[in-house]
Amino acid sequence: MCGETDSELTVNTVDYSTSKECFDIHKCIKCGHLYTNPRIKEDSIGPYYDNPDYISHTNENKGLFGRTYQFLRGINLRRKISYVDQVFSGKGTVLDYGCGTGQFLEALVASGKKSLGVEINQNARKAAERFGSVYSSINEVDKGVEVITMWHVLEHVYDIHRLLSEFKKRMLKGGYLIAAVPNPQSYDAKHYNEFWAAWDVPIHVHHYTENSIKTLMGQHGFSLEKVIPMKLDSYYISLLSEQYKSKKEKRNIKHWFRGAYVGALSNVKGKNTNTSSKIYVLKYN
Numbered sequence: 001m002c003g004e005t006d007s008e009l010t011v012n013t014v015d016y017s018t019s020k021e022c023f024d025i026h027k028c029i030k031c032g033h034l035y036t037n038p039r040i041k042e043d044s045i046g047p048y049y050d051n052p053d054y055i056s057h058t059n060e061n062k063g064l065f066g067r068t069y070q071f072l073r074g075i076n077l078r079r080k081i082s083y084v085d086q087v088f089s090g091k092g093t094v095l096d097y098g099c100g101t102g103q104f105l106e107a108l109v110a111s112g113k114k115s116l117g118v119e120i121n122q123n124a125r126k127a128a129e130r131f132g133s134v135y136s137s138i139n140e141v142d143k144g145v146e147v148i149t150m151w152h153v154l155e156h157v158y159d160i161h162r163l164l165s166e167f168k169k170r171m172l173k174g175g176y177l178i179a180a181v182p183n184p185q186s187y188d189a190k191h192y193n194e195f196w197a198a199w200d201v202p203i204h205v206h207h208y209t210e211n212s213i214k215t216l217m218g219q220h221g222f223s224l225e226k227v228i229p230m231k232l233d234s235y236y237i238s239l240l241s242e243q244y245k246s247k248k249e250k251r252n253i254k255h256w257f258r259g260a261y262v263g264a265l266s267n268v269k270g271k272n273t274n275t276s277s278k279i280y281v282l283k284y285n
Ligand SMILES: [Zn+2]
Pocket: 001, 002, 003, 004, 028, 029, 030, 031, 032, 033
């Protein structure tokens, strides 16, 4: 992020959801950016996404967890649309980068916006095509994009400098990038430490702090305008973290209660701003 190559080991964690392999998180000694190190090579990362629980690529409504997830996702979708509305003048197009099966595209279309998606997973892309044009790469997208959204996608991107360069070729000046990412400085991250579910190694290759977002985005002409807390994520991540911490294969009622308690505590300790995940609203100058 800042060009410094020296780092220190901060957490040794595990891919709890898929491979059960161990991975280290390193911290840059200069800017404090956190990253998975070493990383799985990008062309070998595919199998690490092969997890039946990887809900963002499916629409299944199974069990209490699935139903709760779907319900909360509905609330989250309406909120996300309102964040776009706050910066959208209505002239250009909204691009949802990493659109998965297209829930956000569907919500954009329903609110009357011109929208596009990019999704590398072929099955997810096929599903998303119901809601508009969806491409497999940013290279296929035309100029004239006003807002780009990345909902929990930035942390998966390997070559972020290249991607931001590609975004800029297509964005209108004065346009916005809205990126939601997990917050490794939240209370729940510190509380669960190596069991924190949002490390999500090895598919999360970067773990952004507010400072590393500013460092990265500043290099590409984006200025941080606003940070929006994601209070629901604190509960979701705490629930998963409780399960990982107990080393149980299945979620049980204890995980739900403890997750709810720690999730609420995280929002209180973070004063409803330093939450489990944060949304960065960045203006392209
Ligand atoms: Zn750095």
